[in-house]
Structure formats: structure tokens, C-alpha cells
Amino acid sequence: LPPGRRLGVAVVGLGTLALENIIPAFGEARYVRLAALVSGKPDKAHTVAAQYGVPAGSVYGYGDFDRIKNDPSVDIVYIVLPNSLHAEYTVRAARAGKHVLCEKPMxxxxxxxxxMVAACRDAGRQLMIAYRLQYDPAHRTLIEIARSRRHGSIRMIEAINAQNDAPNGQWRQIKAMAGGGSLPDVGLYCLNAFRYITGEEPIEVTGRLTQPKDDPRFREIEDIANFTLRFPSGIFAVGTSGYSFHESRVLRVHAETGTIGLDPAFGYDNLALDIGRQEGKATAQEVRRFTPHSQFAREMDAFAASLHARQRPRTPGEEGLQDMRIMAAIYRSAAQNGAPVGL
Ligand code: NDP
Incomplete structure (x- = not known):
């Protein structure tokens, strides 16, 4: 456990995730506290500040954000902005001498x-990408069991993560702000899981996309992304993401004599592990549940613990960068009708 005081966090961007999930999670966190708010809407920010006991002097706008350099109550800047703004605020936060926790996609x-990686390195600050599932005990247990070879070696992994996006013209539907459609938003969880379950980096990917012509949500971005990854040991992984249906329950690791799955797999809570062990022609089923907890509290606490220990976080900037490179390769493949792209 890290010694010393709780580290102060400035939350940048008071949108849905920040207000509904991240800020309430400070009540459960042990090593961090909410120290400052950064928002383009001062009224909203001051209301939230009063509600959570943040001093009025620690409420910033985007224009005067760089003043945070002189705020000793802030150790970590947590960026919860639309994807295309992550880089600018990471660079500014690092230059202000703060460690950075940045939402996914990086x-x-x-x-x-x-x-972003270069700016934090140059400033001597840590950068962590908020891959909440890598801090969830259900995913940690899945990794442990899958890699233990208790059920033989992993042969194939499948995952589906999709959410029904409303036709609201939000930044998620604007390619320049989101970086893509369902792939970087929700498919990323499948992709990241394939890497942390195998502990390997893919050597080849393929990608296929759908983009329904008459649906306003998909003027600029893909709806469904289907992608495959080949790993050096021979493991094959198939992921699917979508923006026109809902599915967050499919993550299955097929090993030689058993299937280890999570159902639900990608949500914020109640994730459950499901092990099917082959016994002759029968399958023995085992389900494991976990104590409820906030993934956001755990991920922030984990960052604080690594800062106290002067260690790199489990999910540093390089982890996010690798996923960005793989997604770019998936898009390259899709642009060539699904032809394999080497990495
Ligand atoms: P929202 O649109 O709900 O919130 C984004 C906030 O960013 C806005 O409320 C606004 O806050 C601020 N902002 C600043 N400039 C702009 C701009 N030009 N357009 C729109 N908003 C702007 O998004 P989400 O909360 O859903 O997502 C934020 C980030 O979190 C994304 O990177 C997303 O991928 C990630 N995310 C991660 C999840 C996870 O499970 N880890 C789940 C959901 C999202 P203000 O009014 O205070 O200025």
C-alpha cells in the first residue's frame, strides 16, 4: 500500500463519464482525492465543485488551464475529453509538471x-491510459487462469463489444474528433483484451467495416468493425464492435481442454467468470463472481500506488500507442477489402 497523502486529481471535461462514473468514484478511492475541475462551463463546474468540496479557486477553464502548474493540490490530471483533445491536454498537463491519466482511446x-508519450517523457511525468478493465479482478483472474495453461494452451479468443449509439451528431459521430467509429470506442476493449490475455503482440491483422449509407450516424464513421489478429504463438483472435446494437457479454478464451469466459465481459460492474472444462463428452461449468467495486476507483488508486512506488503504471502511454497502431493497421486492411496487414 502506498504511504503518504492521497494524491490530488484534476478532472478535465465534465461530461457523462466524468459526472456519472469518475467523480462519484472518489468516494470509494483510497489513494486519490478530487482536487480540481476543468470545464468549458463555469456554472456547471462551480455547482459540481460545491457538491464535492472542491475549492472555488481550483476550478479552471480551458483557457486558463495552464495555471494548474501553480496548484500544488493537483498531482494528476485526468483527461476525460473527446478523443481528439486528449493529446493537447496531455501535453499541456505534462508541461505544467503533472502526471497524466488519460481516457481511452488514447x-x-x-x-x-x-x-503524448514524448511530452510526458520529456517532462519526466508518468502517463497512464485509463484501461479500466485491466484493473478489474474478473479480468485479472481471467488472465491468470488463461495463462496458467490449466486448460492447455490458448488456441482462439473471441470478443464482441457493441453499443447502440443514438443519432445525435455528438463528437463520437465526427471522425476528426473520435478517430473512427465503434472500433476505437468499444472495439478497443476487445483488442486490448486480446493483447493482455495472450501477453503477446499481434504479427498480422485483418479488418472489415460496415457503414450503412442511409443512417445519419454513419456519415463519417463505421458501424461494425470485424477484425482478426494473429499472434506469434499461433493464437487467433476475432473481435467485433458495433454502434447499431448492444452486446457487452462476449469474451471467450478457447484453450485446448476448456473455455474461460466473462459474461458480462466489458461493463462497469457485476462481471462474472465462467469456466467450462471439458470432461470427456461432458462440460463441467464453474461460475465465479466478484465483490462489487468501482473500476474507476481501482484504476485511479492503481495509478497513485505506482506513482508512490516510483514505478510505471500497468497501462502506460506505450500501451495505448500500441493499440492505436494496431487499429490503424485494421483500418488499412479494411481499406484493402480485408487483405492481411503485417505488423
Ligand atoms: P461527453 O461528450 O459526455 O463529455 C465530454 C466533455 O468534454 C464535455 O461534456 C465537455 O465538458 C468537454 N468538452 C470540451 N470540448 C468539447 C467539445 N469540443 N465537444 C464536446 N465536449 C467537449 O463524452 P464522454 O464522457 O462519454 O467521453 C469522454 C471520454 O471518456 C472519451 O475519450 C471516451 O472515449 C471516454 N470514455 C471512456 C469510458 C470508459 O469506460 N473508460 C466510457 C465512456 C467514455 P465541459 O462541458 O465540462 O467542458
């Missing part, structure tokens, strides 16, 4: 992600 482009 950025809208590979070049931005590279710039």
Missing part, C-alpha cells in the same frame, strides 16, 4: 499518441 491518431 488519441484520435497514432501521431497524437506518439506526441
Amino acid at each position: 488519441a484520435a491518431t497514432v501521431a497524437e499518441a506518439e506526441q
Whole structure:
């Protein structure tokens, strides 16, 4: 457990995720506290500040954000803005001498992600990408069991993550702000899981996309992304994301003598592990549940613990950058009708 005081966090961007999930999670967190708010809407920010005991002097706008440099109550800047703004605020936060926790996807482009890694390195600050599932005990247990070879070696992994996006013209439907459609938003969870379950980096990917012509949601971005990854050990992974249906329950690791799955797999709570062990022609089923907890509290606490220990976080900028590179390769494949692209 990290010694010393709770680290102060400035939350940047008071949208749905920040207000509904991140800010309430401070009540459950042990090593961090909410120290400052950054928003383009001062009225909203001051209301939230009063509600959570943040001093009025620690409410910033985007224009005067750089003043945060002189705010000793802030150790970590947590960026919860639309994807295309992650790079700018990561660079500004690092230059202000703060550590950065940035929401996924890391950025809208590979070049931005590279710039973020470089800026934090140059400033001597840590950068963590908020891959909440890598801090969830259900996913940690899945990784442990899958890699233990208790059920033989992993052969194939499948995952589906999709959410029904409303036709609201929000930034998620604007390619320049989102970086893409369902792939970087929700398909990323499948892709990231394939990497942390195998512990390997893919050597080849394919990608196929759908983009329904008459649906206003998909003027600029894909609806469904279907992608495959080949890993050096021979493991094959198939992921699907979508923006026109809902599915967050499918993550299945097929090993030689058993299937280890999560159902639900990608949600915020109640994730359950499901192990099907082959016994002759029968399958023995085992289900494991976990104590309820906030993934957001855990991920923030984990960052604080790594800062106290002067270690890199489990999901540093390089982790996000690698996913950005793989997604770019998936898009390259899709642009060539699904032809394999080497990495
Ligand atoms: P929202 O649109 O609900 O919130 C984004 C906030 O960013 C806005 O409320 C606004 O806050 C601020 N903002 C600043 N400039 C702009 C702009 N030009 N257009 C729109 N908003 C702007 O998005 P979400 O909360 O859903 O997502 C934010 C980030 O979190 C994204 O990167 C997303 O991928 C990620 N996310 C991660 C999840 C997870 O499970 N880890 C789940 C959901 C989202 P203000 O009014 O205060 O200025």
C-alpha cells in the first residue's frame, strides 16, 4: 500500500463519464482525492465543485488551464475529453509538471499518441491510459487462469463489444474528433483484451467495416468493425464492435481442454467468470463472481500506488500507442477489402 497523502486529481471535461462514473468514484478511492475541475462551463463546474468540496479557486477553464502548474493540490490530471483533445491536454498537463491519466482511446491518431508519450517523457511525468478493465479482478483472474495453461494452451479468443449509439451528431459521430467509429470506442476493449490475455503482440491483422449509407450516424464513421489478429504463438483472435446494437457479454478464451469466459465481459460492474472444462463428452461449468467495486476507483488508486512506488503504471502511454497502431493497421486492411496487414 502506498504511504503518504492521497494524491490530488484534476478532472478535465465534465461530461457523462466524468459526472456519472469518475467523480462519484472518489468516494470509494483510497489513494486519490478530487482536487480540481476543468470545464468549458463555469456554472456547471462551480455547482459540481460545491457538491464535492472542491475549492472555488481550483476550478479552471480551458483557457486558463495552464495555471494548474501553480496548484500544488493537483498531482494528476485526468483527461476525460473527446478523443481528439486528449493529446493537447496531455501535453499541456505534462508541461505544467503533472502526471497524466488519460481516457481511452488514447488519441484520435497514432501521431497524437506518439506526441503524448514524448511530452510526458520529456517532462519526466508518468502517463497512464485509463484501461479500466485491466484493473478489474474478473479480468485479472481471467488472465491468470488463461495463462496458467490449466486448460492447455490458448488456441482462439473471441470478443464482441457493441453499443447502440443514438443519432445525435455528438463528437463520437465526427471522425476528426473520435478517430473512427465503434472500433476505437468499444472495439478497443476487445483488442486490448486480446493483447493482455495472450501477453503477446499481434504479427498480422485483418479488418472489415460496415457503414450503412442511409443512417445519419454513419456519415463519417463505421458501424461494425470485424477484425482478426494473429499472434506469434499461433493464437487467433476475432473481435467485433458495433454502434447499431448492444452486446457487452462476449469474451471467450478457447484453450485446448476448456473455455474461460466473462459474461458480462466489458461493463462497469457485476462481471462474472465462467469456466467450462471439458470432461470427456461432458462440460463441467464453474461460475465465479466478484465483490462489487468501482473500476474507476481501482484504476485511479492503481495509478497513485505506482506513482508512490516510483514505478510505471500497468497501462502506460506505450500501451495505448500500441493499440492505436494496431487499429490503424485494421483500418488499412479494411481499406484493402480485408487483405492481411503485417505488423
Ligand atoms: P461527453 O461528450 O459526455 O463529455 C465530454 C466533455 O468534454 C464535455 O461534456 C465537455 O465538458 C468537454 N468538452 C470540451 N470540448 C468539447 C467539445 N469540443 N465537444 C464536446 N465536449 C467537449 O463524452 P464522454 O464522457 O462519454 O467521453 C469522454 C471520454 O471518456 C472519451 O475519450 C471516451 O472515449 C471516454 N470514455 C471512456 C469510458 C470508459 O469506460 N473508460 C466510457 C465512456 C467514455 P465541459 O462541458 O465540462 O467542458
